[in-house]
Amino acid sequence: MSHKQFEKRILDDSPLSEGERKVLVAHLESCEQCRKLKTGWENSLQLMHSTQPVQPAAGFTARWQIKLQQEQRRKRIVRMRVIVMSSIFLLLISLFAYVLLSGSLNEFLANVITFSTQALLVMTRGISTITTFIDEIPALLRWSLGVFLVGIANMFVILLAFILWKARQNQKEWQRAEIYAEK
Numbered sequence: 001m002s003h004k005q006f007e008k009r010i011l012d013d014s015p016l017s018e019g020e021r022k023v024l025v026a027h028l029e030s031c032e033q034c035r036k037l038k039t040g041w042e043n044s045l046q047l048m049h050s051t052q053p054v055q056p057a058a059g060f061t062a063r064w065q066i067k068l069q070q071e072q073r074r075k076r077i078v079r080m081r082v083i084v085m086s087s088i089f090l091l092l093i094s095l096f097a098y099v100l101l102s103g104s105l106n107e108f109l110a111n112v113i114t115f116s117t118q119a120l121l122v123m124t125r126g127i128s129t130i131t132t133f134i135d136e137i138p139a140l141l142r143w144s145l146g147v148f149l150v151g152i153a154n155m156f157v158i159l160l161a162f163i164l165w166k167a168r169q170n171q172k173e174w175q176r177a178e179i180y181a182e183k
């Protein structure tokens with residue numbers, strides 16, 4: 001058998017008889033070119049069988065879109081915060097500049113003091129009214145009312161503590177969101 005025939009046999013998929021196979025093996029041992037052809041051919045066959053078209057994982061596009069939306073939302077929130085903070089800052093600066101430039105700082109302070117004094121007066125009057133009112137309440141009821149008010153005050157303190165704690169928690173979350181958005 002010639003070398004060319006062996007090449008044909010290597011590239012042919014049809015099964016070989018026991019005798020044909022033995023002859024081919026014997027030729028392969030002596031012919032390096034056919035050995036290379038055989039391994040090359042087998043490798044390409046293997047490659048064709050194992051290679052399948054690459055498809056994106058299910059839901060990949062949807063996941064990617066959700067991620068993109070989250071990212072945009074975070075950026076929007078951060079932008080909003082920057083706008084609000086700058087507005088407040090600008091407002092304060094303008095107010096301060098106005099007070100300074102118009103020379104009405106004294107007037108401004110006077111107004112503030114007057115307002116505070118009046119507020120204090122109203123509060124004092126209110127308290128004295130309440131005190132008079134309390135004096136007229138029987139002692140037992142007064143004590144119950146006192147305990148009740150202390151209880152409510154405690155509740156407010158606890159509520160305030162909770163709100164402060166929650167605010168801190170939110171702030172931490174915000175900071176994390178900002179760090180994430182900046183990335």
Ligand SMILES: [Zn+2]
Nearest residue numbers: 003006031034
């Ligand atoms: Zn050969």
